[in-house]
Amino acid sequence: MSNNEQTNSHSHFPWSHLIGFGLSIVLTLLALWVGFASDFSFRTIMIIVVILALIQAAIQLLMFMHITESDSSRIQVGTILYAVFIAAAIVAGTIWVMSFGMHNMNM
Amino acid sequence: MKLDEFFVTGDPLIYGADVSIALTLIGAIFVLTYFKKWKWLWTEWLTTVDHKKLGVMYIIAAVLMLFRGGVDALLMRAQLTVPDSSFLDANHYNEIFTTHGTIMIIFMAMPFLIGLINVVVPLQIGARDVAYPFLNAVSFWTFFMGAMLFNISFVIGGSPSAGWTSYVPLAGLELSPGVGQNYYLLGLQIAGIGTLLTGINFLVTILKMRVPSMKLMQMPMFTWSSLITMVIIIFAFPVLTVALALMTFDRLFGSHFFTMMDGGMPMLWANLFWIWGHPEVYIVILPAFGMFSEIISTFARKTLFGYKAMVYSMVVIAGLSFLVWVHHFFTMGAGGAVNSFFSITTMLIAVPTGVKIFNWLFTLYKGRIRFTTAMLWSLAFIPNFVIGGVTGVMLAMAAADYQYHNTYFLVAHFHYVLISGTVYACFAGLYFWYPKMFNHRLNERLGKWSFWIFVAGFNLCFFPMYFLGLAGMPRRIYTYGIGDGWMSLNVLATFGGVLMGIGFLILVYNIYYSFRYSPRETTGDPWDARTLEWSTPAPVPHYNFAHLPEAKGHDAFWIMKEEKKQGKAPEKKPYKPIHMPSYSGVPIIMSVFFFIAGFGMVFSWHWMSILGLIGVLATMVIRSFDYDKGFYVSVEEIEETEKKTTL
Numbered sequence: 001m002s003n004n005e006q007t008n009s010h011s012h013f014p015w016s017h018l019i020g021f022g023l024s025i026v027l028t029l030l031a032l033w034v035g036f037a038s039d040f041s042f043r044t045i046m047i048i049v050v051i052l053a054l055i056q057a058a059i060q061l062l063m064f065m066h067i068t069e070s071d072s073s074r075i076q077v078g079t080i081l082y083a084v085f086i087a088a089a090i091v092a093g094t095i096w097v098m099s100f101g102m103h104n105m106n107m
Numbered sequence: 108m109k110l111d112e113f114f115v116t117g118d119p120l121i122y123g124a125d126v127s128i129a130l131t132l133i134g135a136i137f138v139l140t141y142f143k144k145w146k147w148l149w150t151e152w153l154t155t156v157d158h159k160k161l162g163v164m165y166i167i168a169a170v171l172m173l174f175r176g177g178v179d180a181l182l183m184r185a186q187l188t189v190p191d192s193s194f195l196d197a198n199h200y201n202e203i204f205t206t207h208g209t210i211m212i213i214f215m216a217m218p219f220l221i222g223l224i225n226v227v228v229p230l231q232i233g234a235r236d237v238a239y240p241f242l243n244a245v246s247f248w249t250f251f252m253g254a255m256l257f258n259i260s261f262v263i264g265g266s267p268s269a270g271w272t273s274y275v276p277l278a279g280l281e282l283s284p285g286v287g288q289n290y291y292l293l294g295l296q297i298a299g300i301g302t303l304l305t306g307i308n309f310l311v312t313i314l315k316m317r318v319p320s321m322k323l324m325q326m327p328m329f330t331w332s333s334l335i336t337m338v339i340i341i342f343a344f345p346v347l348t349v350a351l352a353l354m355t356f357d358r359l360f361g362s363h364f365f366t367m368m369d370g371g372m373p374m375l376w377a378n379l380f381w382i383w384g385h386p387e388v389y390i391v392i393l394p395a396f397g398m399f400s401e402i403i404s405t406f407a408r409k410t411l412f413g414y415k416a417m418v419y420s421m422v423v424i425a426g427l428s429f430l431v432w433v434h435h436f437f438t439m440g441a442g443g444a445v446n447s448f449f450s451i452t453t454m455l456i457a458v459p460t461g462v463k464i465f466n467w468l469f470t471l472y473k474g475r476i477r478f479t480t481a482m483l484w485s486l487a488f489i490p491n492f493v494i495g496g497v498t499g500v501m502l503a504m505a506a507a508d509y510q511y512h513n514t515y516f517l518v519a520h521f522h523y524v525l526i527s528g529t530v531y532a533c534f535a536g537l538y539f540w541y542p543k544m545f546n547h548r549l550n551e552r553l554g555k556w557s558f559w560i561f562v563a564g565f566n567l568c569f570f571p572m573y574f575l576g577l578a579g580m581p582r583r584i585y586t587y588g589i590g591d592g593w594m595s596l597n598v599l600a601t602f603g604g605v606l607m608g609i610g611f612l613i614l615v616y617n618i619y620y621s622f623r624y625s626p627r628e629t630t631g632d633p634w635d636a637r638t639l640e641w642s643t644p645a646p647v648p649h650y651n652f653a654h655l656p657e658a659k660g661h662d663a664f665w666i667m668k669e670e671k672k673q674g675k676a677p678e679k680k681p682y683k684p685i686h687m688p689s690y691s692g693v694p695i696i697m698s699v700f701f702f703i704a705g706f707g708m709v710f711s712w713h714w715m716s717i718l719g720l721i722g723v724l725a726t727m728v729i730r731s732f733d734y735d736k737g738f739y740v741s742v743e744e745i746e747e748t749e750k751k752t753t754l
C-alpha cells in the first residue's frame with residue numbers, strides 16, 4: 001500500500017538519477033585528481049575539495065532526494081537546518097578537539 | 108592457512124562452545140526436517156516483509172544475543188570473584204569483555220528495541236505496514252548476518268580483543284595482528300547498514316503513514332521517542348560507517364588514517380567513534396523512555412503528565428546528544444577550554460532527562476496503580492536510573508573524571524543507566540506487548556519472580572562496583588592481587604551476577620510455560636490500555652486494520668472506549684480491498700552475500716569478497732527490475748478474518 005501512489009513517477013526512464021550518478025562519479029574523480037596528482041598548495045587543495053563536496057551534496061539532494069518534489073517544506077527546512085547544525089558541530093568540534101598538540105606536526 | 112589457525116583451538120571452553128553450536132545446529136535441522144517445516148519457515152518467516160513478524164524475529168535474535176552476552180558477563184564475573192584466579196588467561200579475558208560490550212550494545216539492546224518498535228509503532232499510528240516493507244526485511248537480515256559474522260569469531264579465527272571501543276593503536280595491525288579486529292569492523296559495518304535503513308524507514312513511516320486524523324502532537328509517546336531516535340540514527344550512524352571503513356582500510360589495505368606513523372592520528376578514531384557512540388547511547392535509551400511512558404500511563408490509569416514537556420525534552424536531548432562526545436575521553440588532555448565546554452554540555456543533558464523523571468512521577472501521582480510485571484519493571488527503573496544518572500553527572504565534571512576514569516566507578520555508572528534504562532525497558536515492553544505478538548500473556552507469577560531476582564541481583568552486582576571504583580580497581584584487568592582488598596565486594600558482585608542469570612532463565616522458562624499454559628487472548632486489549640495498537644483484534648490480522656481507525660486526541664483508543672461506553676458506537680462501514688506488499692526472498696539472499704563478502708574481507712580472501720559483492724549487486728539489480736507491486740486482500744478474506752478474530 002505504500003508504493004502504489006509513487007509508481008507513476010517511476011514509470012519513465014530515471015534520467016535524473018543517471019545524470020546525478022554520473023556527475024557524482026566525475027566530481028569524486030576530480031577530487032581524487034586534485035588531491036593526488038595536482039601541484040596546488042595544500043590550502044588550495046583543501047578549498048577545492050570542500051567546494052567539490054558541497055556541489056556533490058547539492059546534486060544528491062536535487063537528483064536523488066527529490067528535495068523539490070515535496071509539499072511538506074516545513075519538515076524539509078527543519079531537517080536541513082538540523083543537518084547543517086550537526087555537520088557543523090561534528091566538523092568544527094573535531095578540528096577544535098583534535099588540534100591539541102598539533103604544533104609539532106606538518107599541517 | 109592451516110586448519111588449526113582457521114579454527115580456534117586449545118581452550119576447553121571453546122571446545123565446549125564448538126560442541127554446543129554443532130548440537131544446536133543439528134537439533135534445529137532435525138526438528139525442521141522431522142516436522143516438515145522448511146517450506147513453512149521459508150514462506151512464512153524468512154521471506155516475510157510483515158513488520159510484526161520482522162519485529163518478532165528481531166526480538167528472538169536479541170534474546171539469543173542477550174544469552175551470549177550474559178554468558179560472557181558471567182565468565183568475567185567468575186574470573187574476578189577471587190584474586191589471582193587462573194580461570195581465564197589475560198587474552199581470553201580481553202576477548203570476552205570485548206565481545207560482551209559489542210554484543211550487548213549493537214546486537215542485543217538495539218535489535219530488542221528496534222524489534223519492539225517494529226511490532227508496535229505501525230499499530231500505534233494506525234498504519235497497515237511500514238513505508239518501505241522490503242527495506243525493513245533488508246534491515247533485519249543485514250543486522251542478523253552482521254551479528255552472525257561477529258559471533259562466529261570466537262570459534263573461527265579468534266575474537267577481537269581491543270575492547271568494544273577498539274581504540275587504536277591497540278586495535279591497529281601491529282598490536283592486534285589476528286583476524287579478530289576484522290570481524291569487529293565487518294560485523295558492525297554490515298549490521299550498521301540495517302540500522303541506517305531502519306532509521307530512514309521508520310522516520311518516513313511515522314511522518315507519512317499515520318492515520319490522517321492523528322496530528323504530530325497526538326502521537327503516542329513511544330512513537331514520538333521512536334521518531335526522535337530515528338533522526339539520531341540517521342545522523343549518527345554514517346559517522347560510524349566512515350570510521351569503520353577508514354580503520355578497515357588501515358588494517359586491510361595499508362592506509363594511515365589512524366596509525367602512529369606516516370601522519371595518522373590515533374585519537375581521531377576515538378573522536379569519530381564517540382561522535383557516533385554518544386548519540387548511540389540516546390538511540391538505546393529514548394525508545395526505552397517511550398515504553399516506560401506508555402506502561403506507566405496505562406497502569407496508573409492516567410493520561411501521561413506533561414506530554415509536551417516530554418516531547419520537547421527529547422528534542423533537546425537529540426540536539427545535545429551530538430555535543431557531548433568528548434566526555435568519553437576527557438583524559439586525552441585536549442585542554443581546559445575543550446574539557447570545560449563538553450563538561451557543561453554533558454551536565455546540561457541531565458536537565459531534560461530530569462524533566463522526564465518528574466513527568467513519570469507526576470503521572471504516577473494519584474493514579475490507581477496496578478502492579479503488573481511490566482509496571483514493576485517501569486517502577487524499578489526510576490530509582491535505579493536516577494542512581495546511574497547522578498553518578499553520570501559526577502563523571503561529567505572533567506576535573507573529577509581524571510580520578511574516576513577507567514575504574515569500576517565508570518563500569519557501575521554505565522551499567523546502571525543501560526541495564527535499568529534499556530534492559531528493564533526491553534523486559535517491561537516484552538511483558539506489555541507480548542499479547543499483541545503471540546496472542547497470550549506471559550505468566551505474571553513467574554514474571555514477578557524473575558523481576559525481583561533480576562533487580563536484586565542487578566543492584567547487588569553493580570552497586571558494589573561504585574565502591575570498587577573509588578577504591579581504585581581499574582576496569583579491563585583480568586585479575587588483581589589479594590593485597591588490593593577488593594575481594595569481598597567482588598564476591599558480592601559475582602553473587603549478584605548469578606542472580607541476574609537466574610532471573611533471565613526464569614524469563615526464558617516463562618516464555619515456554621506461557622506458550623503451553625497461558626489462556627489465549629479473547630480481546631485485543633488485555634491491559635485496558637490507551638493507544639491504538641490495542642484497538643486491533645486478537646490475533647492481529649496481517650493487514651492490521653480492516654478499517655483505518657480514527658484518532659481524536661491523545662490516547663486515541665481510550666477516547667474510543669469512552670465513546671463506546673456512552674453508547675456512541677462507530678457505524679459499520681463496508682470493507683474495501685486492502686493493498687499489501689508481497690513477500691520477497693531477495694533481502695535474506697542479499698544479506699547472505701553480504702555475509703560472504705564480509706567473511707572474505709575478514710580473512711583477506713579477496714576472491715571471496717568480490718564474489719560476495721557481485722552477489723549483493725546482482726540481488727540489487729533483480730530488485731530494481733522487480734515490478735511486483737504487491738496484492739490486494741479481497742473483501743471476502745477480510746470478512747472471513749474479522750469473523751475469526753475476537754474484538
